[in-house]
Amino acid sequence: MAIKLQMLTEDPKEIELIERYWAVDESGQYLEKVSALGGIIEMAQGVSLASFIRQRCNAFDENQVCPKCAELIEIRNRSEAKKVPQRPSKFCTVCQEDQDAIALEAEKAKAAELERQLTEYVRKQSTRTVDYSEIPDNQVILLLALDRAITPRLTNGGFTVGDCRGLAPRYVADFVLQLREAGLVLDDPSKARPGTYYWEGDEIWMLREQVVYRLAPDAASKSAEEIIRGLLDRVYTDAEGIFNLWLDYSVADVMRYLGAQCELYNHDLSEQELEEIKSTMRSALEIYSVSQLWSVVWKVVRDAASLANREYYNRPKAAATIPGKIRRNLEKVQRESIELKAWSRPEQHPAGTLGMVLCEILGVDENTSGHMVSSLVTWFIGQASSPTAEAELDEPIRELMTVALAHDIGSSVMLRFAELIRAGHDVGFAIEEIGEALRS
Structure with a gap:
């Protein structure tokens, strides 16, 4: 290692200090430690030895050459010097100033x-x-x-x-x-x-x-x-647009609750996993209410927290199961016509002004099922079930009630009908489901 020095001082003591600071042996090791050189010349309080020397000398490392002009690279202290020639990685002072000016x-x-x-x-x-x-x-x-x-x-x-x-x-x-x-x-x-x-x-x-x-x-x-x-005086006509806005808002309401629950149990979900859950929830909200899906989230997140404590599991692995658990839970609920519980809105989780406006216009909130919201929107804009649609239900209802009364199970049928409606199913599905059960 060779350092070329350009003295900016004529003081013999300062020159001696500078030369001793940069002196190296044949292997490139510095001959004297910095701590041993500190007391040779009195310096102002707070001034380091490297700073003192830098003000009185320019040092150039012969193992570092400017890739643009081939001049030696100036170094500020011992740590910047190289023991062997290096591939050019930075410009010399002049070329760097030119580059800075261009930039x-x-x-x-x-x-x-x-x-x-x-x-x-x-x-x-x-x-x-x-x-x-x-x-x-x-x-x-x-x-x-x-x-x-x-x-x-x-x-x-x-x-x-x-x-x-x-x-x-x-x-x-x-x-x-x-x-x-x-x-x-x-x-x-x-x-x-x-x-x-x-x-x-x-x-x-x-x-x-x-x-x-x-x-x-x-x-x-x-x-x-x-x-x-x-x-404020708008007459609404677009059922699909309003229902989709309700879905957008309700997804946000469910995902806010999911985020709070995951934070509570230190579950860190990736963006891909969150998008997967959003898609599942948007589909589920066409049937169920926000508060019912909160109960699904509550159960699944706690299941994952319990799983994280098992042998061979950890937090990331447990969190990764949440999207699949939510999907499978909802599939089971729909397949077996299970009535989902409804959770109350957390005090620290406000509905937002969009939820308030939707409530005022449609009379819906977190406890209103997707099926009910769809019906309310249709009714609100004057597109309620037509006589033709109602007529299509007349025969299945008449047949169902005839069978129920003939077997003296009218009360059981009505209770089951109410159960299916509360679970988020529409009238047509409920009638068909009970009818198939009676025929089997």
């Missing part, structure tokens, strides 16, 4: 282009309007819930996803994204914190939690307050 200019150019594009984006946003009388029912309900969650910020200011925490128990950002993708809320870069928008590759990216949104202006130039008042 700085590139960053300035990117910042200028980012500013230009954001200005153009804001200009285009300012020309966009929405005919709120034409937006889908589910978006109306979501906007009403958002307004209630962040009043008065939706109508007279900007808001972030963090401001919307009261909207739903979970997946708040997804609900806001629905409105953004529909063009009902717009980004407002002028109100965002510095650094919210940035370059990544050749595209503009953003930190979603810092984006500031605002309500899109009305095509008829109504004020934001007038827009919300107009939505």
